[in-house]
Amino acid sequence: MSQSFNRRRFLQITTTAALLSATGGYQASASNPLYRWRGVALGGQAEILLPAGLDVELIGNDVVSELKRLERIFSLYDTASEVSQLNREGILNNPSPEFVELLQKSKQVSELTNGNFDVTVQPLWELHSAGSGYSKVQLLKLEQSIRGLLGYKNLKVSSEKISFKKGGMAITLNGIAQGYITDKITQLLSNHGLTDSLINIGEIKALGHHPDGRNWKVAIADTSSNKDPLQTQQKSVSLNDGQAIATSSYLGTTITDGTPHLLNPLTHQDEYRYQSMSVIASDATTADALSTGFSFMSIENIRNIVDIQPNLKVHAVDNMRRTYSV
Template identity: 40%
Template sequence: MRHASLFTRRRFLTIGAALAGTALLPERLRADGIGLREWRGVALGADACLQLAHPDPAEADRLIRLCLDEVGRLERLFSLYRPDSALRRLNRDGALADPPGDVLRLLSEAVAFGRRTDGAFDVTVQPLWQLHAAHFGRPGADPEGPPETAVVAARGLVDYRALRVGPERIAFARRGMAVTLNGIAQGYVTDRVSELLRGQGMDRVMVDLGEIRALGSHPDGRPWRVGLKDPTAESRLSETLEIADRAVATSGGYGTRFDAAGRFSHLFDPATGHSARHWSAVTVTAADATTADALSTALSILPASKAEALLSGFPGVTARLTRPDGGVLRLAA
């Protein structure tokens, strides 16, 4: 079996490719009537893979189509780039009446993670992203980044506590605020797909939609294997994790760099308005992908002492933090 790779893209695009057929399996699995059906393609802007242990290839393909339909449905709600998405309408209008259930649920969870991380995770950092994208998108942009006055102004629009989330209306308390779900939505979508498959009776599944969740173990009885890309050389793996009934998410500044030198990335510290540079990559394992995704984002902007204190509030979660020099700090709650 191949190693599933972690990617740190933070954009939602479209789903591509078709069913890729059955994976190659050891003969003893085939003799037991177990088939590992595999789809590989692109989902949510990242290389994606679904692996289902099922004896009936046609039924496995039907389940995969259900999963891809669910990913498409959720992308239409959460995308920053689709003009008709619920998130785009919220950012454009400053409010969203009668929000769809998944938008309400995800934003409620996002605000809760804001509270639990003391603001290290904040979905309202989009004004900082917009500022830096506009600055570095201009010819001859100052390599030192936007003026500090502009950073201060954008940071004044960043505050998860000013996001009002209710079943009848979601709204910003300040004009000019905006939300990005790129630090949590991939984990959320991964969880929804995983729960869809669990509801269909599947208990040996690997879902890789950029963030990863495993239901049960590999059909040969061992854990699923997840390869972590080396942030200094993405062509090689820095480590292989073995997981069962766990989720894995990675965040890294190399996912979206605004400048050629890599000094400015999408991982903004809400407290300063500047890109965090403590770690080159942060990998979190947790019981669900939403938690792993949000915490990998939050830990990415914290120094070691604060990262350890934060993780202590999340029992059962582990983190692997890679320093720019390649050193690794391992934390466990």
């Protein structure tokens, strides 16, 4: 029986043993200078660490309002969202500026990764979500047919209209929207005057520093030393002000038929090259998208991109449990 793992288990905020997880009310003390706000974004748990002495309830209400607004654009689970309308109709007139911005960014990352990141993989997702009633041979034939609908170059994006060049196309923003929303919530907190917070909306971004003056620390589950994915060691990395981290892994959510949630947009692939792919970047949108695209690329090709892109770092564990830091 296939198991489903949430990608959030691979990124963990690490602060101090005294950190209080606020439930109901918000509390802080001299030994516990942080509040933890918790909520839900795109169906997953979200949390924000905030410095003490703030109107946390007001900030929390603004965060919830912004999350709901962005979900009405990007959520595939909302049939009235802009992405759902686009997938249903094949065209969306007068899209929101955020939708245009995100799709333009997605196309840039697709170009950078030579198509290894591609939001048009949704038809493949729908195929595997239909269930496990197909034989392996049948599934492979269906995949080959559906792959004719894939291709980011067949997605047309402008401020006036978003459309597909082929009927039957669809997009998913699962590999980039969490990062984008993380960036937007970070900007909202900055607009409130916050300087020292850590934001986790599926991906993690640092705003300022930990209240004790150090960089924020984030733990990445290290699967290289333990065969049991539920009992992993952790690698700790630090984030400077403005840095973000995202991790993709085949141990993430599986689709209905047991297929890993990472779907290669270029070719059928039964085995994934990496158990874990973490990217640190200057924004969460980039980190999110590249952690997905890099999952299908060789370390050599990843290194070539890192060499020409500022502020990128990569930590990866391959299927032989070898670790890489690029």
